[in-house]
Amino acid sequence: MRRREQVSRIRRRGTQLRVENLEGRVLLSHGGPEWPHPERITVSFVPDGTEWTMNGTTEQSVLQQAISSQYDWATWKKEFLRGLYAWAQYANINFALVSDDGSAIGSAGSTSDHNVQGDVDFGDIRIGMWTLPWSSTVAGAYLPPPNVTTTEAGDITLNESYKNSSYFYPSFVKTVAAHEAGHALGLGHISGSVIMNPTLTTYEFRQVDIDAIQEIYGPRQHDSFDQGGRGNSMSTPINVTNRLDSQYRYTFNGVDITTPTDRDWYKIRIPSGAGDELLVRMHTHKLSMLAPRLVLYDANGNQIKAVNGEYGKTITLRKKVRPGQVYYVKATGRGTDEFSVGAYALMVRISNAPLLPVQVPNTATPAGNTSGTPQSALAAELYETTEVARLDVAGTTGEHEREQQEEVVARDAVLASDDAAALAYLTSDIDSLLEDSDAEENANAVDPLGGDLLADALAELSL
Template sequence: MFGFPQGLLGEQAGIRCKDGGFRFGLRERVRSRRGEKRSKTTRPCCEPLEERALMATGDYVLTGYQWSNPARITYSIAPDGVYWGHGTNTLNAYFNSTIGSNGVWQRQIARALATWQSVANINIVQVADGPYDEDTRGLSQGDPRFGDIRFGGYAYANNQTTLAATAFPPPQGWTIAGDVQINTSLKYKVGGGDYDLYSVMLHETGHSLGLDHSTNPVEVMNGTYQGVRTTLAAGDIAGIQAIYGARQLDVYQSKGYGLSSSVPIDLSPMLVSASTSTASSASLTKIGDVEWFSFVAPNYASGSWQATASASNLSLLSPKITVYDAAGNVLGQAANPTAWGDDVSAAMKSVTAGQRYFIAVTGATGDVFDTGAYQLSVTLSGKPTAPAPAPATSVPVTPPVTIPVTPPVTPPVTAPVTIPAPVYPSQTNYVAPDRLEPNDTFSTASRLGKVSQGTVYGLNLNTGSDLDYFTFQTSTGGSLQFTAAGTTIVVYNTRGKVLAQGAGVVNVSAARNATLIVRTQSPNSAPVASYTLTIAPKPVAPRQVNIGKAAPKPAPKVVARVVAKPMARLARQEVVASGFSAHFVTAGGWTGTMKTSSKV
């Protein structure tokens, strides 16, 4: 044991009414800061421990508080000079003079937060701070002026036993939730000294995320400083996962893609119609994980290109990116292991149309900065070929429907320490699910909205049995033509009745505001890559005019008369062929019989 056995973490010298409330996320004192009047909290100063004991186990104790948006918990370091705790923040000057101004102490704070991020289903993001006092009026989470969790410090008066004080997650005060107050009258070092900064910050940020003190001395969340900590204990991990859950596979990995080079995440479809393809909501779940991406260079590709892994504003991940050709040769690589939550780009001088390329993303540090959310983008220098314009018709043409890429959301995977060279897929026509999956059933059909004419690019049928369903509402009545080259098309109404089916092209007559469902499937057992679905008015055949011939005799004028029940009223008149009789029900529920006769 190093330091003082009585040096309590996460509270102000034990459980004290006036300021001990800080540990419990409670505040009773009244403060006037720069003319600002503050009111008392209505809650008691010291919350009974018995209430929290209901959420305790032998290994961890929960506070009952947590962040409402764990996918993006932000933090920042408050500037010196703002009001903090019982004094003025001097944290930056203190650590710069005692540890150094080269970013070492800032990394220890980030490392502590990244340690919790590495085992829980959360992502933590560093943001800028500003000249705002602690607990300034504002949002408890998501305030744009500073982080959800803020770090500051001052010299505690006559207190050499309390290392730091931390507020629990919301609701606490105004914006004080999660904030950390560090006692700068004590001596902090990195990796030793009186008090190891990382070990203290690891404990305090556990409070910031919702954990209370543990009675187990081997755990980080034990209330007494026990010396240098290098990792979390099993009870610490169980506690944080009881609040937020364990890290989850991301949306691609959960479907089996990206876990190996033989089944990578395919970026090809979007490159058909755009020079940049982005896989959003990707994530590295464990230290050492590797996530694989791939694409086939389109016909327009030429010149230089680059691949970028971006973690900024998404997590504390320090990404590393490696680019291979199909033979396993390294074409480019980029990493910055001294940074966290940053972006790295690998630039390649040339690309060959029709060739497949592989991209591996992993962590750059081999420690807790190896996990977190990110996105992967490929950008080509060439320009895609514009699709052929739709044929002119007499029907007004509206702009194509733009289908938003709905990337998914976050997160476990095994991976080798040394990245192996990629294995080219055994399928010669490898196709990954497109961005609209899953849309394999009526209930999960991709909604296209209200359409008179539109085009959906970059679609894939990744297996011979894959189905793609789309649903939309017609904006005008008439005949529509559906085109999806290389597929079999089936069109249904909302009752599941087949209105039309065929190979590549079908036509359907529909009323205005009708809801239609379109299904595409492979015509055989092979996948279909990068097909396009087009919905447009059916082209009108040119009208034939007979010159020099007498005009045809007009059709007999048709007159309708109605035989109906007394007091009945027609909702609308119908004109039918001469001599036809029919029973009908109008929109108003009136029934009757219509008979017709002809007069010339």
């Protein structure tokens, strides 16, 4: 509990940081690195043992063992993905979870394709845990192309040294995930109490975070039906019947639950000659991490049945039907949380024929492709950045006194490594503050991070 309170305290401190730097930070992201195919950015957790080489040292990932020994892996994984996926409600992107073959980070993988995006062997964003060579770095992420043109692009490295820390509590890890995913999408650091602050981690997406991600990818776009005024209500449904093929089936590709309140309505009149079972499938697997919900209604709007799915799961409704009957189907997100938006496909069939396939966007982009040169001077600034700045914050040393040290360290050692050139790091030593039991007893301990001095230090962190 103490830890939770002190995290809150640190977050409150963040709100006092100067805000006049915000505009500059937004501009840093403008025209910066971005995924060639934001419509489907894949994500994978590497299996333990997956190798990552940094500064000539090869480490093996211990993520799943480290987490499973303390927490329920499925719960932790969902909370991590919650933070990562949170960006999808603000930007025109989809994240889809895929498997990972365990090939070394930065490699071509076990299959002959070698793609910076869309490689069949692992996600575009691979997540693992290694002992990072920087003791005060909690996690890091590689920027997307064109800043990084190897398969390392977008990969997120968690520091094993912090595996027992509050950073990786299931209740807190979404904050780390949101920050690192921001880098993996192309964002640099932003001052203030925001997701992209380099040290004061908060799980509050502020307008400045949202503006920054929308500068790159734009806001999330409604599907073509919604844009055309179709499917928004039971009285303006998307007509399924006139699209059915000779075997009484159709698959809607490219449809989207765009906001937590988006409802996509479909209407089906059972044709004569069709089979006696209506099948409706809301397919999210490998398209997004939408937690889907399907509701079936009769012609009078009475609910017949509903099916819900976990994030990224595909769900199916079945109903015995007769020719001439009319049904409505409502496709939505299951709830209103981070997983309540995302791309899906709606598959309909009133026969025994195979379902018409889902079209998964082809995102294959060869690694090493340098044709995607930075589009602007600001992008070039990021592209040229070889400095990984870090902020170290020391905790107290006395029972009733505190000392703060703030230091922005140009990471000269990293400069020599091409691998690290485009790494952006969430850095801090907040744990030393969390462990400071004086903070709440000491009425004067209102400024543990040094106030304006910290703000000045943050302002200098311009990556």
